Amino acid sequence: MTTYDLIVIGAGAVGENVADYATRGGLKVALVEAELVGGECSYWACMPSKALLMSSTVLDGAKAVGGAREAVTGELDVQAVLNRRDSFTSNWDDSSQAEWVAGAGIDLLRGHATITGVREVTVDGEVHTATYAVAAVTGSTALLPDVPGLAEAEPWTSREATSVKVIPQSLMIIGGGVVAAEMATAYQQLGATVTLASRSGLLSGQEPFAGELVADSLKELGVDLRLSTSPTSVLRTEHGLVETTLSDGTVVVTDEILVATGRLPRTDDLGLENVGIEPGDWLHVDDTLLVHGTDWLYGVGDVNHRALLTHQGKYQARAAGEVIAARALGKELHTEPWGAHVATADLAAVPQVTFTTPEVASVGLTADAATKQGVDVKVVDYDLAAVAGSSLKSDTYKGQARLVVDEAKKVIVGATFVGPEVSDLLHAATVAVVAEVPIDRLWHAVPSYPTVSEIWLRLLDTYGRP
Ligand SMILES: Cc1cc2nc3c(=O)[nH]c(=O)nc-3n(C[C@H](O)[C@H](O)[C@H](O)COP(=O)(O)OP(=O)(O)OC[C@H]3O[C@@H](n4cnc5c(N)ncnc54)[C@H](O)[C@@H]3O)c2cc1C
Numbered sequence: 019m020t021t022y023d024l025i026v027i028g029a030g031a032v033g034e035n036v037a038d039y040a041t042r043g044g045l046k047v048a049l050v051e052a053e054l055v056g057g058e059c060s061y062w063a064c065m066p067s068k069a070l071l072m073s074s075t076v077l078d079g080a081k082a083v084g085g086a087r088e089a090v091t092g093e094l095d096v097q098a099v100l101n102r103r104d105s106f107t108s109n110w111d112d113s114s115q116a117e118w119v120a121g122a123g124i125d126l127l128r129g130h131a132t133i134t135g136v137r138e139v140t141v142d143g144e145v146h147t148a149t150y151a152v153a154a155v156t157g158s159t160a161l162l163p164d165v166p167g168l169a170e171a172e173p174w175t176s177r178e179a180t181s182v183k184v185i186p187q188s189l190m191i192i193g194g195g196v197v198a199a200e201m202a203t204a205y206q207q208l209g210a211t212v213t214l215a216s217r218s219g220l221l222s223g224q225e226p227f228a229g230e231l232v233a234d235s236l237k238e239l240g241v242d243l244r245l246s247t248s249p250t251s252v253l254r255t256e257h258g259l260v261e262t263t264l265s266d267g268t269v270v271v272t273d274e275i276l277v278a279t280g281r282l283p284r285t286d287d288l289g290l291e292n293v294g295i296e297p298g299d300w301l302h303v304d305d306t307l308l309v310h311g312t313d314w315l316y317g318v319g320d321v322n323h324r325a326l327l328t329h330q331g332k333y334q335a336r337a338a339g340e341v342i343a344a345r346a347l348g349k350e351l352h353t354e355p356w357g358a359h360v361a362t363a364d365l366a367a368v369p370q371v372t373f374t375t376p377e378v379a380s381v382g383l384t385a386d387a388a389t390k391q392g393v394d395v396k397v398v399d400y401d402l403a404a405v406a407g408s409s410l411k412s413d414t415y416k417g418q419a420r421l422v423v424d425e426a427k428k429v430i431v432g433a434t435f436v437g438p439e440v441s442d443l444l445h446a447a448t449v450a451v452v453a454e455v456p457i458d459r460l461w462h463a464v465p466s467y468p469t470v471s472e473i474w475l476r477l478l479d480t481y482g483r484p
């Protein structure tokens with residue numbers, strides 16, 4: 019039996035950061051991993067999915083600019099895209115990440131961890147105890163809806179879609195969220211014929227114009243969009259094809275089917291029942307990431323369902339790692355809103371980029387969500403194409419921007435940009451929302467000419483001078 023100050027279960031991007039920040043805070047930490055150190059984001063999510071998309075994005079960017087367009091005479095090299103994706107996943111070899119863990123002074127325990135008692139974790143039969151805390155950072159897994167025949171058809175989840183070796187000729191995608199929209203964009207551009215069936219519109223938690231612009235572009239790319247539809251049955255035929263019957267009665271036959279209908283918490287086999295917590299549910303935590311009803315178990319990253327994003331999980335990890343160390347060593351706590359030991363931004367300002375064509379970049383509240391929260395909302399819209407910087411960037415620029423202003427406080431509570439490569443516009447909005455920069459002060463933050471950031475000036479102009 020080994021005793022640590024803290025045992026972190028799950029060495030995804032988030033678990034690594036909890037362990038690192040607690041170690042830097044002075045604790046002796048073990049990090050347990052059942053699969054690859056680096057987790058979903060490095061090997062089956064963010065990095066490979068963005069690598070599958072990036073070459074087409076760059077090619078589209080060049081084709082949208084006269085002079086460069088004429089120089090693009092070849093087709094996308096699909097094998098080169100897959101090879102580049104493989105380099106981003108280090109060919110699914112985690113040795114460099116394991117080296118980083120050792121270098122950070124953290125003990126890596128390989129194996130499946132089970133919580134076998136309060137502050138007690140068993141890894142493949144070996145019992146370890148934690149003097150102060152255990153952090154469950156076990157992430158999430160793909161949700162398979164209960165559709166007759168679906169499980170038997172051996173559908174792809176995001177794991178198969180991001181680690182694909184040969185692009186299928188045709189792909190059925192079920193879902194209309196971020197994974198479905200990004201993978202429809204990637205696969206159609208990599209040469210597959212894609213059909214997408216979603217029971218809602220696309221990107222339903224975003225401003226409505228985001229999903230509409232992405233839907234228009236997917237249709238232009240050739241994706242067969244079936245919105246407000248869901249599968250009623252699925253069959254893998256004896257020839258290996260997949261027949262999907264949709265709620266509108268149509269049948270779509272494809273080589274593969276990808277299910278992208280949301281996530282489930284990885285808490286079903288964690289031993290939570292041994293400490294009186296319901297397994298299989300998301301971990302419910304306070305703003306210091308401490309699981310409700312305990313004084314020793316933390317839930318960080320996807321598993322707590324606050325924001326299923328790598329950057330937001332890592333933000334939580336910085337707070338959790340430090341607060342665990344501070345509590346253990348009796349140091350001063352900073353748990354007031356926006357203090358170092360709480361993840362306040364999870365509730366006020368979560369940034370997200372959807373890497374479709376066009377990209378969707380948003381932070382904070384949509385107009386609808388703000389109104390539902392009782393905010394006195396003023397919505398400011400502007401056509402992103404009508405800015406000098408965007409017309410220089412692309413001869414065919416299409417885009418839209420929106421600010422959601424809290425009229426009582428005169429600050430921005432939400433921002434959305436939709437357009438080619440708008441992802442790097444987002445952080446300025448995140449700073450404005452988090453810092454609650456007064457609108458009249460924003461007039462003094464002058465965007466450079468001629469950049470797409472001049473959209474800020476146009477939006478302020480539309481809102482009106484103070
Ligand atoms: C296709 C796709 C694309 C995405 N793209 C983006 C993106 O572009 N940007 C972004 O911000 N987010 C993106 N996300 C979301 C992002 O991947 C997750 O938010 C992030 O991976 C969560 O990190 P985590 O450390 O909480 O969990 P994970 O990365 O899932 O790590 C959990 C780790 O715990 C291990 N584990 C689980 N149970 C045990 C156990 N009992 N014992 C030992 N080890 C265990 C697992 O093996 C895993 O390595 C994407 C998600 C998907 C599916």
Ligand SMILES: NC(=O)c1ccc[n+]([C@@H]2O[C@H](COP(=O)([O-])OP(=O)(O)OC[C@H]3O[C@@H](n4cnc5c(N)ncnc54)[C@H](O)[C@@H]3O)[C@@H](O)[C@H]2O)c1
Nearest residue numbers: 163193194195196197216217218248278279280326371372
């Ligand atoms: N770029 C990024 O930041 C990025 C990329 C990918 C994933 N992610 C994260 O991963 C998480 C999971 O993404 P996701 O797209 O799997 O889930 P999601 O919850 O975002 O979307 C699920 C979609 O599936 C649809 N759906 C559900 N059941 C259905 C059914 N039976 N038939 C048809 N449609 C159905 C829903 O209407 C919804 O559109 C997200 O929360 C996101 O934060 C982030």
